[in-house]
Amino acid sequence: MTELQLQRTAEGPNVQEMPFWLEKATLWDQSDSSHTRKDISLNLRSLRDFFHQVLTEINNVSSTTETMKRLPLLGQVLGRLCWNPYVTADGASRGLLLQCLLALYSEHPSNAVERKANEWIRKVLCRLTTEEDDGATLAMMKHLGVPTREYYVKVLNKMVTMIQESIWKSRCSHSNRNQKCSCGSIQAASEAFMSLITCAEASPVIGTLLQQPAPCIRGGLSENFIDALHSAYSRCDLPLEEEVVISLWCHSLPFLEEAVLSLLDSATAAGSTPDKIKEQVTKSLLPKACAQHCSIFLVVNDIFRTVLKRAERNECVKDFLQTFTKCFLRELTLLQPQTSASLKAFFPQSPSSLLLYLLTMPSEMPRESWKNHLMWVSSTLQRLTEEEEEEEGSDAINIRGHSRVFEAWFLLAQCAHWVQVAVQLLVTSGPEDCGSLLWLLTFYHRPTNRWHHRAAQLVQAKAAWDQLYSIFSVGAHPLPADRLQPLLSLLSSRPQQLSLITLHLLVSFAVFGQLPLSTSTEITLKVLDQSGLREEAAHFLSSLRLQLNDQGCSANDSVSLRVEDLHSKIKQM
Template identity: 60%
Template sequence: MSAPQPLSQLQQTAEPLLNAQETQFWLDKAVAWGQADRPDSQKDTCLHLSGLRDFLQQLLTHINNMSSTTETMKKLPFLGQFLGRLCWNPYVTVGDTSRELLLRCLWGLYSDHPSNAVERKANQWIQKLLRQLATEDDDAAAQALMKHIGAPDKEYHLEVLKKMVTKLQENIGKSCSFPSTINQRCACDTILATSEACVPLVTCPEASSLIDALLQRPVTCVRDGLSEDFLDALSSACASQSLSLEEQALISLWCHSLSSLEEAVLSLLESVTNTGSTPHKLELQVAQSLLPKACAQHCSMFLVANDIFRSVLKQAEGNESVKSLIQTFTRCFMRELALLQPQAMSVSMKAFFPQSPQSLLTPLITLPSEMSQEAWKSHLNWLSSSLQRVTEGEEEGAIDSRSTRGHDKVFEAWFLLVECGHWVQVAVQLLVTSGPEDCGPLLRLLTFYHHPTNRWHHRALQLVRAKEVWDHLSCLFSRIRRPLPADRLQSLATLLSPPPPPPQQPALAPSFTLNLLVNFAVFCQIPLSASTEILQTVVDESGLFDEAACALSSLELRLNEGNCLPSDGVHLRIKELQNTITHMQSAPSPAAI
């Protein structure tokens, strides 16, 4: 098939509904692009693909309204040359949408029963053009054409695509060389053009090596960059799951595109908070997202992710799902960071947590397993005292102009405590074996964790209520009494499902009571049967089956990681309590029987 002829004498008036000025614009573009064998024509083709598809859709509507190919060619005499030129442009035909529109236009021109020489010649011309468009796709238009006219050579388009990718990939291997003269171009200039030319190829499997090479190419000079259109196309393709990038290529995409990174973090947040994942499933989701690994490799990524978490947490202070995600993400991030040692040693932890109170940073990010069990209580007492000084500083400054700054300091201290939830878990565990004289600092830390905002200056009241809950549970789990005191069990269930509090009288967070209850059931010294009966009765009364199961699963996960060293038989107690909760969830309610 010979190359199409010029259009200079073929530009005639089209249908009234087809804008003449717009038609002329696209005719001129088809001529200027040719076979897109120059960087400028490749770039221009990619920039105008969306508008071209709209125009092809208009043409298709006109073709479908015609009674025959003869009428179509009479009213749209430019159509054959226009479609022919587009079929020779691989940057047009490589995209699924534009290729399908071209196929449908050709199908509209094909005559099943040609009645004259014009229609017979058109059929022959269409059969040849199909060699330009034949693909391995099973779209309906291609099947219809192949069925009716037997379009041959399905591999033709694939070979064109492979040659095109190979040619583009040659540009990537060129290293940066500073121009010796002012008129000489830097080799890096071709990277931008190559990435722009790659826009219509992002969902093609054959272009995966080209995309990976573009994303992972080291930046060698200030002129070296990727097209925003290319990055946007990759982000959209990943979001719609029509493109799957290799691990490092995806991380490189987040490096190049801030919006893509933000979308990935928000997508993780949405998927976790909407589905109510179990701790084990949450751990898997976060790890598989690759975000902790990317953040460990690139401090700037961690700062972006942390800012998103910070903003969401400010709006959802009491959302346990959000807090669990932040804790899990930070834990996975610290694990990935440890795997990078000693490379990561060059980056100070202060660089990852610049807004956190620096006096609290190292004590909080230190894992419980990194110190002796005997040192836990003194460590937590010190943390509690430090947090108390931060909160008291906020309250003292509330009457002057520095109150906003003080509130920010308190929030950052709380945010860091949320991220390092392992110490919260240890504090709850130690409360089970603490006496009245030792529980004060631990309860103060937990009260701050569950009630960071000093609404109406009732933090002191919350601490009093927390002490009452601890007294309640300590008495209940200290000795076996038969039958179990129904009034105490009922009051615990009420604390877990409290009625709406009076105005300006916020209730104690149910999550505080539930976690303390679960830890007493696991770590107390009374027989397992008694612990099981207490937990079963209270959970059944409150209806918090899922929450209790989640608290047990979270505790099990921490123990398996070695952050909270278990005593003999603890794992057995957890399993038995989990089985009890599971059985309660599956049992029919009395009303259903």
């Protein structure tokens, strides 16, 4: 039991608690140490409970005189607490203090005690009143003849200035190696601000505290302060500048994890499309924070790594990962080179040989270089898988481990725009040079296959490509009724990844092929109607549309027009 709980008896909790709170109020009034400020912060919730009990007692008694007889120490307790800026800075505590004082005020004082109490109450109310108090309270104050002067705000501003000066002195002493370590000063300042977190006047100091470097390994902000700040921001009680939010993420791992998972959940919720995912990620502060702080990116990327291990086949999660990486890389390019870490620092587990090749955007190199670029990426990935399988012998590659193959695939999933380029190039490639591109596509959709499984799947992918190459060839129409049956069989085959590979190829052939749009649309709609993969095809088309925008294609470009028309027809099915 707590110190306060031990003092409570059945005779009347308010009477028994009064000496406790008078002792607390006296101690708080006599010392302005870091210990005192921490004690106030830790007891504010219990103090508010006490105020509620006092208010109930006052309302159950017929007069102020009788209240003072039953609670003789009440005036001393309320008086000392009203003059304590750390208590009154808390909006809820100040509001309850106001209610208690107003409840004690006698509209028609019948004796000297009540007249003296009224005079004292008017004096104290001047200090507690601010322009932010509710209209009913201010109306009552005016009725009582109490001027609404901003004593409270003046005291609060003075206290904020005092703590700002304390922080500045801590920073100066930190720069002087001969001075004593200032860890205690920083912790004390953060403890002092726990009760001020939701006050607008205190917001500049909160930002300063969060961006204050710890003087030593033992230094840093109070955990209670960080928790209180996190709680206030989560309740939307505290608007913070972008830099302050990012600093809060640096200080609080749980807060950062919560922000990442919240964004991931909202962006990949049921019914999400690539466009909605992009909208959610683009307006998020997380990509910017990741670019500015390598430590934040490493945490965020590790969360993505864990999520992807559990959702390897979830296309929405892959789209989210790709979109987030694009936004992160865009923010990284906006920073001055000397202010950003190296790519290897951001991706320490990724194979170095692939890093620059995959993190380079397709729009950053000539189109005629795309095929050779992807051929090199595919051959490097094949070599990595072969080396790892040789090392592991008969043991299956475990996607849940931190193998080189998994890290390579994780990086490919983050840079899946290159996979889309590979599918685009497969439409114009001949049978003799589509092998490497098909291998890359199958690896992206099913990275856990061992060589013999992947070889079998590659044969099936090649069969799908052959069918589509034949169907979408100029001059091969009209098609016999049974010509689409082999393709439909591939779209309904197991594992599911093979049908996704086939569908991915189908969408690409329909968009980038040489057949007239009307013919391509007719074939595609017929296949989708019989295979039941309409939503999946619309998803691929939405991703392709975003990819084309990134490549600089205008809305009036012939390919973009084909994408829009086909997407519209599929949505109408």
